[in-house]
Amino acid sequence: MHISEGILSAPVLTAGFAGTAVLAAGTMRRLDMEEIPKISVITSVFFVASLIKVPVGPASVHLILNGLVGIVLGWRAFPAIMLGIILQAIIFGHGGVTVIGVNTLMLGGGALVAYGVWQLRHRFHLRQRELVFGALAGAAGTISSGLVLALALVTTGEAFHAIAATVLAAHIPIMLIEAAVVGACAEFLQRIKPDVLAGQQLPRQRPVADSATPPSRE
């Protein structure tokens, strides 16, 4: 789900770019040279995976997978999604250049929420923990993106309230699809190669001032 060009007002577009800049700077702190090619290669996987179409009755929808980006890359999911959004704007004209900020904030923010949900799994002892929390993370990623999108539309003007509600409702079936795919994928990765998944250890208790420190993976 992207928002297209030409809809949002100038303050909303500006807020999108500002929020993206702040979050990108925060999530890219202490980026190793080694991580540059790694994040890029994994981003290209997600980029092509988002071309997959899932049949829904007579129509089909594209996978979004921003929740999966969150549970694979952790904090680094945000810059990865920013790259994906920029490339989609350049290559396909999906979204567009003036909405790169809003779209990154929407999908990247969703990925961070998904990562937060994914990390909660350490507090539970279930048999199918990765399946359940992968599915929850996939659903959380989608629905929080939908909420950001609806918020962007609502703040643009009163004329957009009805369309915001329509868009949010359309996210519900997408959320179910994403939950199923991300859950299955998380369970698969846990069995085959758990290193791929972010946050395998319990998040260490850090002093508050240092809470933005990224990687819990390596």
Add this chain to the structure above:
Amino acid sequence: MSDAVALDIDRYAHLESPVQRWDPRFKIATLAVLVLAIALLQTLPAAGLALVLAAFLLGLSNLPARFLTHGLGFVVVFLLPFFLVMPFSYPGAPAFELLGLPFAWEGLRLALLIFLKALAIVMISFTAFGSTRFDLSMLALQRLKCPSVVVQMLLFTYRYTFVFLGEMRRMYTSMRARGFVPGTNLATLRIYGHFVGTLLVRSFDRTDRVYKAMLSKGYRGELHSLVTFQAVPADYVKTAAGLVLAFLLLSADRAGLWVRAETGWF
């Protein structure tokens, strides 16, 4: 699965035209200003002029029309609901009732404005990036003070996109050969989950080799290129023309000659 998509945005960058010859740094900076000006338009005539301008630029670049079908198709699909919802949900007094629903011309006008602006911006953006080799566009972005890390990651991501698209197609072919038929059911979604997982496992192994290969070629975390940009007088003229047009468009829009499509807008 996925339709045949063409990922090489720069496949027509070799064509000869004033747009292709325009220095990428100047081209991207100018068209970015123009796109921002268009995004801020609030009146229908100004948005119409912007669309004419975008079509003119596209014509000048010699890019074939089918180059744009995918991008413009997306705009149409995304904005169709706006035409269906906005005229019937516009706050204020409706003009008449259509099938029992209140219909407001203002809503239709707003939807049309959005549509025209979106088309113009997508056309300009395709012209900008379609008329320059991708690596040159990225290098130009770096010269325009885009953070080097972001530019590098964009180049790597773009490059590996082709690798994984090929891999994904091969995997999908073998799935089909083993009898997989996608449907609207949980089993399909589960298989797609495993499919993406397999792609991730393969790429994860690859990231390490990519990094080592880069190190062995002297990678130090920076991007080097043998390309040097050389601006000629014509580049300055094109840029000046573009900036003047952007300014004229926005000031005509704000001068109050035309009715705004939505009065409560910023």
